[in-house]
Amino acid sequence: MSQLSKEITLELVRVTEAAALMASKYLGRGDKEMVDKLASDAMRGMLDYIDMQGVVIIGEGEKDKAPMLYIGEQVGNWEPNTPELDIAVDPIDGTRLVAYGLPNAISVIAATDRGAIEYLPTFYSYKLAVGPELAGKLDINASIRENLRVAAAILNIDISELTVVILNRDRHREIIEEVRKVGARIKLISDGDIAAAIATALPESYVDIYIGIGGSPEATLAAAALKSLGGEIQIKLWPIDEKERNDLIEKGYDLEKVYKTDDLIKSDNVIFAATGVTDGDLLRGVKYSKNIAITESLVMRSKTKTLRKIISHHNLKYKTIPLKSEGEVRFINGKKGND
Structure with missing residues (x-):
């Protein structure tokens, strides 16, 4: 029986939103490594807030080759009686696209039942x-x-x-x-x-x-x-x-x-979420208007075949992002959220 509940859906959107927002700070600056680092750090930090016992099956690589979101990493708060889930992530699909201001970059995550994601042994x-x-x-x-x-x-x-x-x-x-x-x-x-x-x-x-x-x-x-x-x-x-x-x-x-x-994907119950970083055929990228950042996300749940597009307005005067490496930091100036 599936342990995946619809309550986690919006939480996964928040994960890809956080990664997309952090990556967008380096749009066009030519630094692929920084784009990936910031997106991974934000995604990893946001995942810790979710009520689940998650294991990364598809991630950034093996533990000794990837500093964050490595295959086998435990994510979620791991509280007792929370769902046991397999997680697949790509903090930024298209780091080069973000680094050079090109279209079609997205942040992606999927969650499903434990044991339901097939690990593929080739890159x-x-x-x-x-x-x-x-x-x-x-x-x-x-x-x-x-x-x-x-x-x-x-x-x-x-x-x-x-x-x-x-x-x-x-x-x-x-x-x-x-x-x-x-x-x-x-x-x-x-x-x-x-x-x-x-x-x-x-x-x-x-x-x-x-x-x-x-x-x-x-x-x-x-x-x-x-x-x-x-x-x-x-x-x-x-x-x-x-x-x-x-x-x-x-x-x-x-x-x-x-x-x-x-x-x-062996389960009939999987949730997929993606947020646009740069404009593309699938999603619009992060837009800035004075102190507002606008994100467009797509979220789907296979059990109900539901597809939703979510447009979020983030007030940057108050926006904090929970980075795994630093805790919650303010989006604009990077200081601790409680400073």
Whole structure:
């Protein structure tokens, strides 16, 4: 029986809001490390306020490689009789986007029942994401041509009307050329593939398919959102070199296995929340108007298939952010909240 209650929903939005606000202070300043550090610190501090016994399954890396929100870290207040939950986080999906003032950066978190999030052993995966109309209809093992042909037929449109989102990377040259040969439209993105995968399930985004090699943690977070939206993601592990490939085989992983949405998120009750940092197709970024910061967030709960957009106005004269490293600090001047 699920321990995840709807009461935690707004608390998770506050977590991504805090991370987005802190990251936005370094918009365009060229410092990716500071963007990630501030967002992680705020997210970690805010999580400690939540009534839960949370364990980070998808985080910033192993404990010895990530100073905050590492895999296996305990978050929440861990009070007796509070729900035991798995947590997946990406404090900023698109740190480079924030650092250089580019679109589509978001802060993301998902929570579900203990044991329900699949840990993927590779940093990268080959991914295919689609919305509800195409869910269950395409095959990641099929050719690009075949998948686009099937998608166009199901959507009852010409292939030239299909829009495919692809990360603009050298490793995707063959995929991009194949899509062009078939005649579909391409939307290249520089970063931010969580938002790109989710966008396939949102009619107002006007994109149909996301495909390509991207981060495995981002695939799991996208799966958490697509559970609510009725979309689908399929992935295959993508080792970066022969050493990683051989290590995975020795550990018993099947590199031909296709993981689908329900394999990545095994519970039917998952909450997903995201807050925009910079303007994008999914969410508007943090806006400032004198002493007010305005954030736009998206929150979904798969059990009820509910999707909400939340616009929050934060009065910066009074706003404090609970950083894990320092406790509550005032947003404007960084001093302790009780100074």
